[in-house]
Amino acid sequence: MQPLEPSAPATAAAAAREGARRPPWKLLWPVGGLYGVQFVVPLAFLVVMSFWIPVAGGSPHAGFTLDNYRDVLGDGFTLGIFRRTLTMGVATSLLCLALGFPVAYGIVRAPRRLRTPLLLLVLMPFLVSAVIRSFGWMVLLADNGVATRLLRSLGLVDRGLMYTMTGLLIAMTHVFLPIMILVLYGVLERVDLRLEEAAANLGASRLQTFLFVVFPLALPGVLAGTLLVLTLSMSSFVTPAMIAGPRLRVVATEIYDQAVNLINWPLAAAMAIVLMALILALSALFTRVLMRAAPGARR
């Protein structure tokens, strides 16, 4: 028996499909080249620098030492700073999720003519830099600031919220909320209204519809938005520097102090690399969960 040979036209069609799936490398070279120069090279320099030898009262010497990583990973105080940064990041992203989901859902279900103005309202804080927004919070959270007086009248606080974790979380949530809302809006927009109507038709309450239809469908967006806010807040510098102050340090402010005030670039680089590794690990974890949780994923 002769083996079945695919006909010539069929082979050509298969080859065309194969070609269509190959990435257009030539188109990627300009951006890739720029990316390489502006991101990859400095990052590589950072890795090299993290092994250099710091000099007290002078500039670092080229060399190789693991002391910087030992100082970061083996020092309880520094690890405490990392722990605080992680806590702050997780708290900020959860708060943004809790506050942002209703807003995003509200915008999606709003009358069509209101959507654009509402989105613009959400985007407006981006027109103002994080420095200005943080400065605004410095005024509001001061001992006799508006926010403090309001909370004091409710009996929730007695002193100002500046230089406290609570104050920091309030400011951080405000700064990153628009990002969460935009990501969630993007996902919720694609949730078919008819699915919700079908659920209602089958007797589900609004809460049940939300828990069993809307939220699971929005899960990829939830995870993407949470990861984005987590990453941004963990590496945030301006808001913690202005609101948390020198007594409540986070990794970004610590890196700045080491790099600029003490010219200890090796230690600053080591901290930056460890922070990056931590965030990459969290991203990998999130992506795994995302793969399993997306509706339609194979079990």
Add this chain to the structure above:
Amino acid sequence: MRAATLGRAAALLGAVCAVGLAGCGSSDDGGASTAAGDGGGSASKTRELVVTSYGGDFERAQKRALFDRFERETGVRVKLVTMYSADALAKLTAARGSSGIDVVQFSGGQEVQAADDGLLARIDPADLTNVDDVHEKALHDGYAPAFAFDTTGIIHRSDVEPAPTGWASLSDPQYEGRVAIPDINTTFAVQTLLKLASMNGGGPDDVAPGFDALGKVVANSHSVFRDAPTMVQLLSNDEADMAIYDSGYAFLMHQQGIPVDFTIPEEGSFLTKLTMNVVEGSENEEMARKLIDMALDPEVQQSFADDAGYGPTNVTARVTGPAARFVASPEQLDQLESLDEAFVARNRPAWTAEWNRVIAK
């Protein structure tokens, strides 16, 4: 198949090149090029001098007293780049020789570390016409002398009763929660630490008693501030009664209408030098030297002192206006300590680490 392997090989080669490039460790990251860059360095060809500045009222006072006059008399434009002392030192260290800056200003003793690191150009005193009248405490052997003196002390609101008298007032329970302390990134915090050490049985070589005393001060404090504007806000908003800072800011706040007074602690205090230095590698060295010389001119010194509240270093200059109340008199100058900046720079990393642990909540 082959294309994919080739792609992967190219990516790997690229990564190796990136590391190799970085590893060659050229610390020269080439900042902005010098504005008047035509390699001759001769004064007549200089069009523009790049000078770092602190911004705000300090810059305004410097422009009125010095830069405007310099531009008029030499025709060289002064281009100001806003940069605080620590950032300026970090930039010079990173850019080494190609920072694009001609004259760098320091207010926290960084000129000693910068000079030791080869970042500043040497100056022969004979090249400065005003050097003979400069106070001996302002001199920096081989380099530019300081152009102003800064006194460290307690800036306190005028409505505080009783007024604080010295370092001991910082941990006085009657001021609980109303004291603001500068963070270790400032020279004033280092001075506070050393003074607390010597007041409690220690000294520069034994700062442990200083950290113990610091713990008590922090427990008594409102907050620790990183920069002067935050301190100004705390005092003007009546969130704090007193802060450790300098005479210049006390004068500035007074001029702005904030009801403050300045007290030099009775246990003794410190002198900080405000310096202008020529950056090593600058192509406009001669013009830069002329600028520094002019900063030491008695008229310029007097005008700047009256405007900014920092003491003159030229002994023939006299402060006559409202600033006289804040600026240290020659007698007071003699009693003020100066820090050994090289010693401080060597110990700063260790002190910073301990300071952060002590102030951490």
